Amino acid sequence: DLMPSDLVGISVYERSKEAFVFHPGPVFAQVLLADEINRAGPKTQSALLEAMEEHQVSVENETRALPEPFFVIATQNPLELEGTYPLPEAQLDRFTAKIPFRPPRREVWLRILTEEPKAPEPVEVDLLKAQEEAKEVRVAKEALEAITHVAFLTQEDQRLRMGLSPRGAKAWLSLARALAYLRGKPFVDWKELKDAAFLALPHRLFLTEEALYAGESAEGVLKEALRKGGIP
Numbered sequence: 672d673l674m675p676s677d678l679v680g681i682s683v684y685e686r687s688k689e690a691f692v693f694h695p696g697p698v699f700a701q702v703l704l705a706d707e708i709n710r711a712g713p714k715t716q717s718a719l720l721e722a723m724e725e726h727q728v729s730v731e732n733e734t735r736a737l738p739e740p741f742f743v744i745a746t747q748n749p750l751e752l753e754g755t756y757p758l759p760e761a762q763l764d765r766f767t768a769k770i771p772f773r774p775p776r777r778e779v780w781l782r783i784l785t786e787e788p789k790a791p792e793p794v795e796v797d798l799l800k801a802q803e804e805a806k807e808v809r810v811a812k813e814a815l816e817a818i819t820h821v822a823f824l825t826q827e828d829q830r831l832r833m834g835l836s837p838r839g840a841k842a843w844l845s846l847a848r849a850l851a852y853l854r855g856k857p858f859v860d861w862k863e864l865k866d867a868a869f870l871a872l873p874h875r876l877f878l879t880e881e882a883l884y885a886g887e888s889a890e891g892v893l894k895e896a897l898r899k900g901g902i903p
Contacts, residue, residue, distance in 0.1 A: 673711050675718035679728045698722050701738050705745040709755040716762055723765040740798045760833060760877060767842045769874040805852040810859045818844060821900035830882035830892055839875040846871045865902055868893060
């Protein structure tokens, strides 16, 4: 039952001030967690588009900037889909990465059953500084050409009704830079490019009905495109 105003905020008339006062919603945060986002209605989901792309919201003919750094983390429950709304393609394209959660391995199960939960130790991280430093990671011309080649391959693939967009290609490159930065590398290697591809691209590749019926998957199409695009 969440409404867009519940997310971005609303102006309320305050008698003591004899004026409308804006009350910001939960979107005015550095980290926004949207739990089971597919349970929100389309209008509420669309309220996130401007925030995720422009880091601002427009309410009642006024634009308000969101705090920096700002990013959205969302979950989708693959079960109990009654009453849920699929995310539109435009909104999916705003998410840099989609990370699937798989059942834990046997040794992880044993740790879950035997270890007592511990409070995480606080870690001081300057995210804005880290973001700027990640942008300095070098990318070879060959890597940029490979990204472009893969993008065109997905757009020409008859199994896809929608291939990789320019926003998706930039997200892929940005994520590859971030992975290289976290791994202590001064440049993007083929490994970072490939690892980032399987996080940044499958949710942006939309199969045709025929391809779905034939048992194709976005990951399979992407794997083939990467190979043809020269990414080992």
